[in-house]
Each structure stands twice: as structure tokens, then as C-alpha cells.
Amino acid sequence: MxxxxxxxxxxxxxxxxxxxxxxxxxxxGQGERALYHALYPARHSLHSSDEFARASGLSASPxxxxxxxxxxxxxxxxxxxxxxxxxxxxxxxxxxxxxxxxxxxxxxxxxxxxxxxxxxxxxxxxxxxxxxxxxxxxxxxxxxxxxxxxxxxxAPAPETVVPDLAQVVAPESLVVPRGLDFTGYDFALAGEPHRLSDYAPGEIIDHVDGVTVEEAEHMMATRLWQNTAKVHFDATNREDGRRLVYGGHVISLARALSFNGLANAQMIVGLNAGAHANPCFSGDTVRAWSQVLDIAKTGSPGVGAIRLRLVATKAGNGTELRGADGKYHPHVLLDLDYWALMPV
Missing domain, CATH: 3.10.129.10 (Hotdog Thioesterase)
Structure with a gap:
């Protein structure tokens, strides 16, 4: 061979x-948009409607x-x-x-x-x-x-070099899409009345809903993104004979679930930190909650930034993430820290 x-x-x-x-x-193309919205319960208005996007200063829906x-x-x-x-x-x-x-x-x-x-x-x-x-x-x-x-x-070990990484993306370095303007924002069409000033650091939002992961759907999603990692497809690759769900699939499920309570967190612009705490498998039901970590201004009209901790679990929405040993509890799937744009 x-x-x-x-x-x-x-x-x-x-x-x-x-x-x-x-x-x-x-x-x-639009095919990827349609498949994304079919695979995840995604419905943030800026990514769903050309007309809503145009009313927010963009040429169309990105x-x-x-x-x-x-x-x-x-x-x-x-x-x-x-x-x-x-x-x-x-x-x-x-x-x-x-x-x-x-x-x-x-x-x-x-x-x-x-x-x-x-x-x-x-x-x-x-x-x-x-x-x-x-x-x-x-x-x-x-x-x-x-x-x-x-x-x-x-094989000999290389010289150890551990990069010094920022714990948080500085708010002033966040990039707001050119032309974005939320001064005429339509809260009714967006789905919720809550603006940036309605959220406070420390607040925890239970997103209520859940999605049970299906074998065919998570493999279709992973193929869609042309992710070729063997553990997501080949059942013989793991000793337990189970296909591991791509961690990004869990990110998108949790982000989509966060619409209920954060419908106006319209665009993700920064990723501060993230951990795939435990594996997810077909049959697991993903639920999510968010904690508000910070809020910030931007230079764009009517546009603010909200820093959120998004947690996905597979057994209820308790907010205790780690045990006494510092390790994540087995039911925690995802711990993600990100910035999103929201109308002030």
C-alpha cells in the first residue's frame, strides 16, 4: 500500500x-444558513431576516x-x-x-x-x-x-513554550460590523423587550428549554462543517463504541437555547475562554443557563456589549459547576465565556 x-x-x-x-x-451560501437553522433551534433576528438586518444598518442578514x-x-x-x-x-x-x-x-x-x-x-x-x-x-x-x-x-521533548494569553478580550478591541445601528431597534420583532441596561453582572438566566441530541443530526452537522475527527463518526475509535458529539455542536445548541432570555444578544464578537467539560453523546438532553459577567459600551449608535458565561448541562440547570477537587461535575458539558452585541 x-x-x-x-x-x-x-x-x-x-x-x-x-x-x-x-x-x-x-x-x-444560503444552504448553510438553512441547514444551521434546521440543526439548531437558532432564531436570533439579525441572522434570520434581511429586513431586520437592513433596519439595523446592514445591507442584508449575515x-x-x-x-x-x-x-x-x-x-x-x-x-x-x-x-x-x-x-x-x-x-x-x-x-x-x-x-x-x-x-x-x-x-x-x-x-x-x-x-x-x-x-x-x-x-x-x-x-x-x-x-x-x-x-x-x-x-x-x-x-x-x-x-x-x-x-x-x-522522541525528544521540544522546549516548553506556554503562550501568555489574555483572560478576557478587551471590550475596546471588539469589532462592531460597519454600519450596525440599534437606535431604531424593533424589540417586538426581535422577540424580547430586554435591553443592555436590563441586565446586571452576576445575574443568572435559566434558558428553560432543552434539546435531545440525535445520532444522525450530530453526525450530519459535523459533516456539514467538514470536521473529519474520527471520534465523531467511527464507533470503533473509542473503547465504549460510542460516537463523541463534536463540541461545536454543543456550543451551537446552547447558544440557540439562550435565545429564551437573551434574544437581543444578537451577534457574537468575542470568545474569552471555553472548555468542553465532559463528553456529550447521542441521547443526552442539552440544557443551558447563562451568567452575566460584564457590560460595556461600543462606539456604534445604540450598540452595547454584554459578556456572558454560557453553560450547557445534561442533567438539569444547577449552577454548581465543579466539585471540591476543582474538576467539572460529570453533568457539565460546556463552559463558554463570550461577548455579544446588544441594543442599549
């Missing part, structure tokens, strides 16, 4: 400063912000996480430009950190991944770190 197939990179295949160009560019995230992330999987043991976290994420139907998105990643684990069989790789459109404009940039298997446990 010839060696033309891609078995993915192992820990010793990464080098500090290495830039990886990911295949294959992806042209996005694609959902997480469509951009999944597309950029999916491109990186064959090069970054095909042999990953776990996707450990996110930081310094910023949505830099809207993605519109017809845009073609390509991705690159730069290796910014390496650390071999003490067991000698795995290591952690930090990468900064950037998505760009057909005009060379950056649409999204974020850091993530993954634990990756070594091909050869005896």
Missing part, C-alpha cells in the same frame, strides 16, 4: 512558529457567527486535532468581519506553544487559527489548545 493518505500530525510534527495552511476553502466559527474550525481539524486526545480550551477569539452568503473562507494556523506531558505519550499544542475571505480580509481569529498523541514516545 502506498503512503499517500493523511494520518494526521502527531505531537512531534509541530514546531514553534510553524504556519499551516488548511485545505479546502469553503464557499458558504450568516450566523457560529457558521463562521464551525467553518474555520473544521478546516483546521485534519492538521491540528485528527490525533487529538482532547480539545482543551479557547482564548483571544474575535469575530473581525461578517460572513455573507457567497463568501469563500480559508483557514491557516500558527503554532504558538508546545508542552510535552509528563507521561511522554502526549503533548499540548497551542495554535492561533485565522479564517479569511476571498478578499484576504480576516473574518475570525482565535487560539485553541489540544492534547495530541506522540507517534514515538521516545
Amino acid at each position: 502506498t503512503g499517500k493518505t493523511n494520518h494526521g500530525r502527531f505531537f512531534e510534527d509541530y514546531a514553534l512558529g510553524q504556519v499551516i495552511v488548511h485545505a479546502v476553502p469553503r464557499t458558504l 450568516l450566523d457567527d457560529l457558521v463562521a466559527f464551525h467553518t474555520v474550525f473544521g478546516k483546521s481539524v485534519p492538521d491540528i486535532s485528527l490525533n487529538a486526545v482532547a480539545n482543551l480550551g479557547y482564548a483571544e477569539g474575535r469575530w473581525l468581519a461578517s460572513v455573507w452568503p457567497g463568501d469563500t473562507i480559508a483557514s491557516t494556523s500558527e503554532v504558538i506553544g508546545l508542552k510535552q506531558n509528563s507521561n511522554g505519550r502526549t503533548g499540548v499544542v497551542w495554535v492561533r487559527t485565522t479564517g479569511r475571505n476571498q478578499d484576504g480580509i480576516d473574518v475570525l481569529s482565535y487560539v485553541r489548545w489540544v492534547m495530541v498523541r506522540k507517534r514515538d514516545p521516545e
